Amino acid sequence: MIRHMILRNVMYRPVRTCITIIAVAIEVTLVLIVVGLTSGMLSDTAKRIEGIGADIMVQPPSASIFMAFSGAPMPIEIGQKLAQIKNVRAVAPVLLQFNSTNGLDIIYGIDPESFREVSGGFVFHDGRDLQNANDILVDDWYAKGRKVKVGETLHVLGHDFNVAGIVEHGKGARLFVLMSTLQELSGARDKASVFFIRCDHPEQTAKVIGAISQLLPHYEVRPLRDYLSLMTSSNLPGLQTFIHSMIMLAAGIGFLVILLSMYTTIIERTREIGVLKSLGASRGYIVRVILSETIALCLAGILLGVAMSYTVRWLFLTAFPTLTIVVAPSWLLRAAAIAIIGGLVGASYPAWIASRKDPVEALAYE
Template identity: 40%
Template sequence: MRLRLNSLNTFVLANVAHRPVRTILSVLAIAVEVTMILTLVGVSYGTLDATARRARGVGADIMIRPPGSSIIGLSTAPMSDHFIPFLQKQPYVVLAMGTGVQPLEGFDTITGLDLDVFTKMSGGFHFLEGGPFKSDDDILVDEYYAREKHLHVGDPIHLINHDWHLAGIFESGKLTRIAVKLSVLQDLTGNPGRLSQIYLKVDNPDQASQVVEELKKLMPGYPIYTMEEFTSLLTVNSVGLLRNFIAVVIGVAVIVGFIVVYMAMYTAVLERTREIGILKAMGASSGLILSLLLKEILALACSGVVAGILLTYGTQWTMKHLVPSSLNQETVYVWWPIAALIAIAGAMLGAIVPVLKAVRQDVTEALSYE
């Protein structure tokens, strides 16, 4: 029995190796399917985790956002900066800071802030080159944005229809990747006296939840979170847009895998019509032929999964070196078996019709096939 099993496995591997071009194309198609899934998931997790790290780097205990804003989006009707002195007078609040956020192309945003208040709340930026603002046209960027755009202190930058002077490059991990003076950003965007979000620091972080409950009574309709609560919400499952997008991409990947495997196996069955007829004439059962074909499909699918995981490290390296400030891809190990199951299931689904055709072939017709 063991000898027969080894012979069957050898036969399967020989069939796979006998048609290298078809085998390589099938493996690559399944690999692309796996890479699409793992790359998208990795970028989603990486982007949200980077956002959470920057939020924690502010040093605040509470965040207040405009009515109608989502976890990762901002409302088109920002808040008045009159909230700052109001909040500063609340019990337990020791510091209030407002920021303005303006979206740029891609995933980038530019943040306006009061650098002195920010320094009191977070300890300030750690500058790798240059230093803080000296004029209204000064701009600060983090190390990853500077690396991606090949920038150095003193370089001109054109953003939101304004020419800036790069005053400093800071270590990543606090609040934003691009910072300018709050008042300047407010004027340039036509939002004088308006804020995108407010951060609060309280005298006792253990009382942050209690302060949040009191503030919700004073500011009904405003999303108010402790920073711990806010960062815990930055997950793929909590952000409906990302969750739905991942589901769509997985669906597309499964369809691609299905079509490629279907075409590859249908061609393989046609090529081996006479071979299958000979096996049947020698007494091979339909179950044996079915087993041979399914093992071949499984071998292709498993090879594609391994290749897809390896290709994912390639996409990760590419993003890290070419677009480090725009996209951040993580390795999400928990998704490896999920992507593998999706790819293998799609391959098996795509092979149903060709395999059934092979099993049902008439021996006489198969032997006469040219």
């Protein structure tokens, strides 16, 4: 009976019902897209770093695992010392630079030979390797997304580069230039942001890490095998705060809309509440009716929100093919829980008011 009544109630005011459902859907979409975007970018970055094929990564002291946050404070000569450590097969210094021209990208400044030794080399879809100071390599996703072809000019970092080749994705960055060029453009002469190291055998990683830690105490030395698991938002305090803030904002939207919607509903249905009370409905019954209606609205909002999330994801990926947005099942459940809890909290005050209404006053309500 309650289900029937709820269905009739939500259909009785279709505009208000739609607005409430859309607000909950926006809440769910906001949560899923913000989390999906951040975790997608992190996992994508991590996979690409892992894809380099190195065993160890060396960064300056206190450097973030999110390498784009780090500058270039390491002298490049460190690479020579690292190369002399026993069981180190190859060392590839890399200079990182953020590019904000036509989107956000990380550019790797590499020494092609050492990078090839560590990574096993690029797989070329088209073109050739870096040779000249103005050469740039782009990965296939970037080329597809930005419709870039070999031989074209690409304007990044305020500089015109010649697209020398298109390579298979998954080797750290989407854009690669010569290290010397990037050092020149970023004013970081003889500096590197990170050293990727390949051991003779992967099982020698721990031993080599020990040796590096002795040689460069306080430097961040990490096995790349663990990198993917480290690249989570919880290891990036600022990002975690951002995600929490966005979730709070989304939950706040849901809370306020449900509060307003249900408050309006009980004001409008004051006489109906009086009728229910005259029929002997308890306070609990009235609270149950209102909260059940809220849950019904939230469930509809969640379904719409999930559909909207996948639509927004598709739109984003169509507009920015290099983005990764992960809509994880665990976050689908969490977003649903956030929407329902926010809705129930928002509806609890109107429900409380309704349950305590004086039946005589309610029946006399015009």
